[in-house]
Amino acid sequence: MAELKLDAVSLAFGGLKVLEGVSFQAQDGELFALIGPNGAGKTSVLNCICGLYRAGGGRIEFAGRAITGEKPHRIARMGVARTFQHGELFAHMTVIENLLVARHARFATRLLAEGLFLPAVRRAEEEHRRSVEEVLEFVELERYRHQRVDALPFGIQKIVGFARALAMEPKALLLDEPSAGLNRDEREDLARHILRIRHELGIAMIWVEHDMQMVADLADRVLVLNYGQPIAEGRPEEVLNDPRVVEAYLGTHAL
Amino acid sequence: MNVARSSGYYRTRYGEDFALLDTKTQKAWCAVFVAALLAYPFVAGPLALDLANQVLLASLGAIALMLLTGYAGQISLGHAGLLAAGAFTTGILFKELAAPFWLTLPAAALAGAALGVIFGLPSLRLRGLYLAVSTLALHFIVIYAGGEYETRRGFSTGIIVDPPRLGDWALDEPRAWYFVLLAAAAATLLFAANLLRSRTGRAWRAIHGREAVAAALGISVHRAKLSAFVVSSTITAIAGCLFAYYRGFVSAEAFSLYLTIEYVAMVIIGGMGSLLGALLGTVFVVLFPYAIDAAMNLLGLAERLSSVVFAVNYSAFGLVMILFLVFEPQGLVGLWRRAQDWFLLWPFKQRPLAGPR
Structure with a gap:
């Protein structure tokens, strides 16, 4: 509960x-x-x-x-996830990257393995990329997925912020x-x-x-x-x- | 990441989203570039080869600083200190224990990692200028310690380091150095690019200016900052170790504050937040004094200005940096992207707002 x-x-x-x-x-x-x-x-x-x-x-x-x-x-x-009044997105990242940041705590990959991009890291990245896609589908943002968020209209940015919180599950x-x-x-x-x-x-x-x-x-x-x-x-x-x-x-x- | 493309996406797998090379054109150009790099030492003269080696060596430090400052947003003026730490670890181990390179290199890396934690600790409390000053203080401590070792042990002119050996073979020829440094630079670049497309790199980019938001998303800001300092410092100390072997000489004077400024300039002139920028910036900053020299020779001013050649060099360097900050804050990468856009979009001038990127 x-x-x-x-x-x-x-x-x-x-x-x-x-x-x-x-x-x-x-x-x-x-x-x-x-x-x-x-x-x-x-x-x-x-x-x-x-x-x-x-x-x-x-x-x-x-x-x-x-x-x-x-x-x-x-x-x-x-x-506990939250959204922010003004979006507070990572402006220099794409929509997908913004959502992937929110998956941070659900990853367990190690820094050295990431630097070598070992198969386990690749698998984890793909898995989280898939979870992010589900969230994008949920809030109907698929067509913006590869765009940098600072190029998006404010209304869409707010939904991206909402999606980012959801991506934390x-x-x-x-x-x-x-x-x-x-x-x-x-x-x-x-x-x-x-x-x-x-x-x-x-x-x-x-x-x-x-x-x-x-x-x-x-x-x-x-x-x-x-x-x-x-x-x-x-x-x-x-x-x-x-x-x-x-x-x-x-x-x-x-x- | 956000590379301009002439037309849309042809991706069918999630893995393609984070592939380092995307289109066939990119792969082809990359292959050509690698082939050119491999052929270079066989066509270049001695000066050109030494310049290339300097660029490759400096690119390690520039990539390291780009990770820390350009991506994680942490300002550091301790870069020369970290290079010195790597170089002195190598020199001291060589002098005192006659340690071979396969011991000094990991030792330098460890020293760099440990210093990274120390350099990083102030960042947990301080930001911006205050952080810069605290890293500057650490720079002086490291340099002082190195200088003190030199005088105490009577190496007042510096520590002489023999070239690395593997059996009978010694790494003392510029062409061999070129391939070693090329491999080191390529490995560093790949390591950095891999970090940036995975969890740690995203955390670094997230804490850049938005610490509270990153924390609310479950990122430990302290951990992210310290990891950025540790990775950056480790790479820099490894570069310092290579520097010691390449020069065959370690001296505290070589690691002045001006060296730090040169590295900061590489990152700024190259373009913040881009690995390509770090490389372009390195090429620019390393070759700049030689270009100024050549220009003075060409203009026939070399004779008359020979007494003030350093002053001319420094002021030209400062001027270029100011020009970049004012007119192209995105640096050489900004220029490169604009040129790319110009060719991709011709005869149009503006990229459509909602177009594929």
Whole structure:
């Protein structure tokens, strides 16, 4: 059971409290949306989970093991993958190379063997090339496979970032505003990919999102953050109509 | 990797995706090139042969620095120090124990690997200029240690090293050296290209400027940095060992900071992030002073400028480096690719944005 559990997680940069008492659980196969106004600390939650930030307090558990304060590459190797808001692709590499980088922890080839490109290395490369092709097929990027990512339109780059996380064969997926910067068509594709992951892979997804319509349509559960504090949690239709949430987004004097 | 092709892909296997040579044309040209390299020492005169040997020898160090700086993005100014470490390991083992080359070569490689860890440790904390300065400090430590050994043992002018022997045969003839150095350079190039098309090379390229992302993908950034330093330093120390045998002489003065700058120049002028660039840069930097010399002779200035020939050389070198940084940051490889594009696309001028690469 690869559930992701946060218990009273807090984070501060100097005197600035970024997160305070953030607690939630996401189960396998659950699409858990994390929403809130700008600066609410949504990305910080993801950074704490994947170890890029060290939570100042509280406890983060994944698959029954505490991962608080663990190094990012160790957390990634346990099966937590993430995407980035701005793609953060390796610009000078092709799509395939970007995805192969994500297979790093699934390789066990040794440096000297690689330098001599021994048959075992060749076999491993071919095997991982095949896995990457499956991911490319899943997200329908086949025709871009040999292109350098910096030559691709932003919408495609975002999907490549998404595919790169999938190439890790994760047990939990953290999505940081995957729809930001995408047009209507691209958003529909993305929604389809997310739903397919839920149905076919059945992994937990923490999904930071600004598109309320998408959240209302797709998410299983929603947590709303405001100034680093959770203000509401539940099913989308309950949460999005909660007066506190409306206030956080629109202010008290709206209308 | 991203070599321009005149038309699409004809690949039916995944293995073809990472083949070193792709099309038949490439293979044919490669064969011609290898044949030319093998024939070279039989047509070249003594000076041309020595120049070729210098280029081949320097190409090891340039490839090593390209892996570290051009691919893994770690700046190092310790390159001359590492060459010195390899050369001094060879010289000291030869002088003290009369060790044969098949002992000094692995010993130099080991010394290089160990120094690679030491040179690499600061990179776990420092970046950019600060890392450069810390490697520079290590350069001076190595050179100081070498110089100290020379004076303590009374080799104040340097250590004389006999040519490597195999039975009765000694490697002391330029033509034989050419083939040895050619084999060493080819092996290094192949080793580097193999690393770059497998897991370690991808990790190096991934940590280049995107450490946090690489870590989030499961790459141990520390491990990747240290492995880049160790591989680069090992190759460089091996080059230093060969240097000691080729020159027959080891002296701390030969490994000045200027030598480091020459290697950095090879990488920059050749073009960052390309093995071909490392080779082109080596040819350019090694031949440059000779070209300047020839140009001065041709212009009839050699007599008048004979007292300042070094100054002319240095300033011309600096000027060329600045020109490259300003006008062609992608170096000679950038020029080469542009020329290739021009011929491939003629009569058109621009590569289509979404075309096959």
